[in-house]
Amino acid sequence: MKVIGGSILALFFLLEILAMIAFGYYGYHIESGTAVNMILAIALPLAVAILWGVFLSPKASLPVFSFPIRTALKFVVFVLASAALYATEQRVLGLAFLAVSFLIVAAVFILKLHEVKM
DSSP states (O other), X not given: OHHHHHHHHHHHHHHHHHHHHHHHHHHHHSSSOHHHHHHHHHHHHHHHHHHIIIIISTTOSSOOSOHHHHHXXXXXXXXXXXXXXXXXXXXXXXXXXXXXXXXXXXXXXXXXXXXXXX
């Protein structure tokens, strides 16, 4: 169980990184000037990463939510990343990210991997 749990948590972390990349990709592809696109490509993932670190990470400085609510909010971030990909004409990639996110988040929730001590 420890190996499976660790693998699922590693995939979950990979999803977090891919979500940040998706937000950056979206920021870069919004129809604006090049300078604005460059700023958004950095600012969007940075803002999401800060909010994630403050409220949703395992060592969050303000973990005000219970595990089920925190897990649901993490899934919302992944849904928004999927929507960002979908909005930038990466429809298949966005839908695939959504499906994989659902499976990984469901596995984390069902297996209660927040209790796993690595």
